[in-house]
Amino acid sequence: MRDSVVEMIRATGAELGSARRLLGEAGGVAWDRLLDWLVDDYFRVVALGLENIPAQGPAVIAVNHSGAWGLDAFVLDKVLGRALDRRVRFLAAPFVFRTPILGRHARRNGALPIGPTAGVEHLNAGQLVGVYPEGIAGLEKPFTERYRLRSFSPGFAVAAIRSGAPVVPVGIVGAEEACPKLGEVPTLARLLGVPYFPVTTPFPLPSNWTITIGEPIPAPARPDGLAARRDAARALSERTRTAVQELIDRELADREHLFD
Structure with a gap:
């Protein structure tokens, strides 16, 4: 029995x-x-400069983070997954892997947890690694400060220098208007165990999106000495931030219609 x-x-x-x-x-x-529907029909995403992503060898894809919900990460992953013959391994915050739907999607698409040496092994293996150097700060900024980049964490630059991988700057325009951040609810964020919980529209607005991929920025030779390496990483990080901001500003200046 x-x-x-x-x-x-x-x-x-x-x-x-x-x-x-x-x-x-x-x-x-x-x-x-x-995601297919959002990319093709709702946001009508246009991707420019895809040829700037190396067809082989390692590269760091550095992207601005925008829009209250961080939907840009999923849209970009979908666009690059369709366009490239190789996978981009994006770094993701720990809370993403703890979230049922997001975590499942992240694992299925090969996302990597953020860490001190995250991505170095994959770059050394000749792979593409994607990063959002602003982190959550890029999503937390109010709508009045849209498309103004926050400080870049230099971790990606350290990884690029260690592996000799170029950095490819990417600017996304459209996400700020799709999910405008109007406020946030800290208490709810604490209850849910997430970095922040935004007040925004109940569903993304149908803004036109443009993803612009700039020319690769070569990583400098790795210097001797800890201080010199820190300085080199900061310089590469700032150069990348400037390049991403220029891509965004150019696209904003050329944009004719926010909504169709």
Whole structure:
């Protein structure tokens, strides 16, 4: 009798596990279709300069972070996944992997947890690594400061110099208007265990998006001495920040219609 009960529990557990996997797969398909619709029909995303991403060898893809919900990360991942014959391994904050839907999507697309040496191993292996050097600060800025880049964390520059990988600057325009940050609710953020919880529109607005990919910035030779390496990383980080801001400013100046 006891063996039968144990076997029944095991069988039930296996069935529940299979059901969870099926639901996860179905959710993944639905999420991909939603992103396809957002990219093609809702945001009408235009990608410029895709040829600037190296066809082989390592590179760091450095991107501005904008819009209250960080939807830009998913849109860019979808666009590059379609356009390139190689995967971009984006770095993601720890809370992303703890979130059911976001975590599943991040793992399925090869995202890497942020860490002191995150991405170096993959760059040394000749892969593409994507970063949002502003971090959450890029999403937290109010709508009145849209498209004004926050400080870049130099970690990506350290990784680029260590691996000899060039840095490819990328500017995204459209996300700030799609999800304008109007405020935030710190109490709710603490309850949910996320860095912040924004007040924004209930659903993204149908703004026109442009993704502009600039020319690669070569990483300097790795200097001797800790102080010299710090200075080199800061210089590369600031040069990249300037390049991304210039891409954004140029696209804003050329933009004819915010909404179609």
